[in-house]
Amino acid sequence: MHKSCPRCGQRTELEPGFWFGTGYVSYVLSVGISAANLAWFWLLIGITWRNSSIFWYLGVNALILLLLQPWLMRLSRVIYLSLFVHYDPQTVGKPG
Numbered sequence: 001m002h003k004s005c006p007r008c009g010q011r012t013e014l015e016p017g018f019w020f021g022t023g024y025v026s027y028v029l030s031v032g033i034s035a036a037n038l039a040w041f042w043l044l045i046g047i048t049w050r051n052s053s054i055f056w057y058l059g060v061n062a063l064i065l066l067l068l069q070p071w072l073m074r075l076s077r078v079i080y081l082s083l084f085v086h087y088d089p090q091t092v093g094k095p096g
C-alpha cells in the first residue's frame with residue numbers, strides 16, 4: 001500500500017487508525033460473497049439437514065474467502081478511502 005498516491009500525492013492514511021474502518025467494508029463484502037456462494041452452492045449441490053452439505057458449504061465458503069483475502073483487503077481500502085477522498089482531475093500532479 002502506498003503511503004500517498006504516486007500521481008497526485010494524496011495521502012492514503014488520512015489519520016492514525018484510519019484503516020480501522022476498512023474492517024467494516026471487508027465484513028460487508030465478505031457477507032455478500034458468502035451469500036453469493038450460498039446461492040450457487042444451493043443451486044448446484046443443494047443444502048439439506050439430512051447430510052453434511054451445510055458443513056461442506058461452510059468449508060468451501062471459508063476457503064474461497066481465504067483465497068480472496070488479498071484482493072478483499074485492497075478492495076476494502078479503495079472503497080473506504082473513496083468514501084472520504086473524491087476523484088478530482090484538477091489535483092493530478094499537485095502534491096497534497
Ligand SMILES: [Zn+2]
Pocket residue numbers: 005006007008009010
Ligand atoms: Zn492520486
